[in-house]
Amino acid sequence: MRSRAMSAVHTERTITVVLNGVPREATVPVRWLLSDALRHEFGLTGTHVGCEHGVCGSCTVLVDGEPTRSCLVLAVQVDGRQVTTVEGLSRPDHQGGQVLHPIQEAFRECHALQCGFCTPGFLTTIAAGLDARDASVEITDEEVDELVGGNLCRCTGYANIKKACRYAAASMREQAAR
Numbered sequence: 099m100r101s102r103a104m105s106a107v108h109t110e111r112t113i114t115v116v117l118n119g120v121p122r123e124a125t126v127p128v129r130w131l132l133s134d135a136l137r138h139e140f141g142l143t144g145t146h147v148g149c150e151h152g153v154c155g156s157c158t159v160l161v162d163g164e165p166t167r168s169c170l171v172l173a174v175q176v177d178g179r180q181v182t183t184v185e186g187l188s189r190p191d192h193q194g195g196q197v198l199h200p201i202q203e204a205f206r207e208c209h210a211l212q213c214g215f216c217t218p219g220f221l222t223t224i225a226a227g228l229d230a231r232d233a234s235v236e237i238t239d240e241e242v243d244e245l246v247g248g249n250l251c252r253c254t255g256y257a258n259i260k261k262a263c264r265y266a267a268a269s270m271r272e273q274a275a276r
């Protein structure tokens with residue numbers, strides 16, 4: 099954790115981001131990582147920091163729609179960009195509630211998590227991958243391997259995470275056919 103007090107001697111800079119669809123502005127120390135800013139400035143605790151070396155993928159968020167390790171990016175580097183965290187994957191419905199992204203629904207249905215530490219990184223990464231592909235085409239095992247291959251999970255053995263990918267892809271395929 100990098101407290102603002104510890105950063106007092108460092109220069110700060112004001113950044114603006116569209117965070118989960120909402121324009122936000124913040125003044126942050128220039129040395130802060132994006133993961134620091136999300137948690138300590140914007141109060142979004144869904145993004146988890148594990149290895150802090152770009153290996154585990156638990157800190158993954160979407161920057162302009164692309165999966166990005168927030169532990170490897172400075173907060174000032176996302177100035178003017180769109181950032182989506184796990185909190186921004188769901189969408190408002192017409193009754194004031196929220197509709198989960200199909201992969202969130204699938205994780206719930208397929209029991210694709212145990213401790214849940216890795217889950218936000220898997221959800222953001224897989225959501226971006228599924229959103230980018232042609233939903234009308236059946237997903238292949240190779241595609242599923244690619245969707246989950248960049249993230250580490252110490253608990254599940256990946257079987258149910260892969261099952262959730264197939265479940266979400268099938269549900270998106272069904273929606274595309276309507």
Ligand code: FES
Pocket residue numbers: 146147148149150151152153154155156157158167168169170
């Ligand atoms: S905490 Fe960022 S990749 Fe592990």
Ligand code: FES
Pocket residue numbers: 210211212213214215216217250251252253254
């Ligand atoms: S569910 Fe525990 S690390 Fe993945």
